[in-house]
Amino acid sequence: xxxxxxxxxxxxxxxxxxxxxxxxxxxxxxxxxxxxxxxxxxxxxxxxxxxxxxxxxxxxxxxxxxxxxxxxxxxxxxxxxxxxxxxxxxxxxxxxxxxxxxxxxxxxxxxxxxxxxxxxxxxxxxxxxxxxxxxxxxxxxxxxxxxxxxxxxxxxxxxxxxxxxxxxxxxxxxx
Numbered sequence: 001x002x003x004x005x006x007x008x009x010x011x012x013x014x015x016x017x018x019x020x021x022x023x024x025x026x027x028x029x030x031x032x033x034x035x036x037x038x039x040x041x042x043x044x045x046x047x048x049x050x051x052x053x054x055x056x057x058x059x060x061x062x063x064x065x066x067x068x069x070x071x072x073x074x075x076x077x078x079x080x081x082x083x084x085x086x087x088x089x090x091x092x093x094x095x096x097x098x099x100x101x102x103x104x105x106x107x108x109x110x111x112x113x114x115x116x117x118x119x120x121x122x123x124x125x126x127x128x129x130x131x132x133x134x135x136x137x138x139x140x141x142x143x144x145x146x147x148x149x150x151x152x153x154x155x156x157x158x159x160x161x162x163x164x165x166x167x168x169x170x171x172x173x174x175x
Contacts, residue, residue: 004106007060007073012049014070015062019044022089024157031092038127041158044087048155059114060087061106063099074103076110082119082170083111104138108173118173123147123166132167140169 007015021027023043028034035043052058052075063072071091077084085107090099111117122140124132132142149164150156 001066002071003064005062005064007053007062009050009053011060011062011070012046012053015049015060015073016044016046018070018073018091019087019089021092022095028092031090031095033090033092033095033131035125035128035157038125038161038164039157039159041154043157045155059110061103061110063103072099072103074107076107078115078117079121082121083107083115083117085111085120085122088122100134101138108171112173112175118175119170120173121168121170123168125149126165126167127161127163132169135169138171140171143168143170 020043022031022033023035024039024041025036028036049060052060057078059076061074061076062070065071071094073087073089074085075087077086085104088100088103090103108120111120120140121143122135124135126132126146136142145168147166147168149159149166151159151164
């Protein structure tokens with residue numbers, strides 16, 4: 001049985017471990033969302049998570065398995081004209097089983113129901129075409145906009161390439 005809820009400060013250590021395992025290091029290679037070939041270092045820190053949870057314009061949703069182990073999470077941010085979806089994370093050994101689709105559906109519902117938003121946006125590293133394609137199959141489209149990778153900001157990892165940037169994807173949410 002899975003339980004969805006909003007994250008609390010007590011979840012921070014487990015959230016850090018989950019997000020790191022989904023994106024970085026050898027553990028991330030068990031799934032398909034790894035960024036280990038593109039970035040080293042940390043994906044997130046406990047301090048960054050604490051900032052997110054303290055921000056009234058942000059919310060983290062978590063999914064816990066039986067026994068309360070966190071197996072998935074997502075960060076939602078209220079922006080003036082849209083909701084930003086980020087840090088979509090699924091435990092690597094559970095990737096490919098539909099949990100990512102469930103995260104998106106719950107995120108989109110949350111943005112509509114709690115903030116009255118009808119547009120969702122996200123950024124995805126352009127060098128991850130398989131991930132962009134996955135989001136496109138779920139109704140997101142490439143806006144043609146890009147955003148620079150934060151080179152020099154070690155909070156976001158240690159780039160292994162000098163050509164990283166983000167594609168901006170968006171989806172209209174049904175009212």
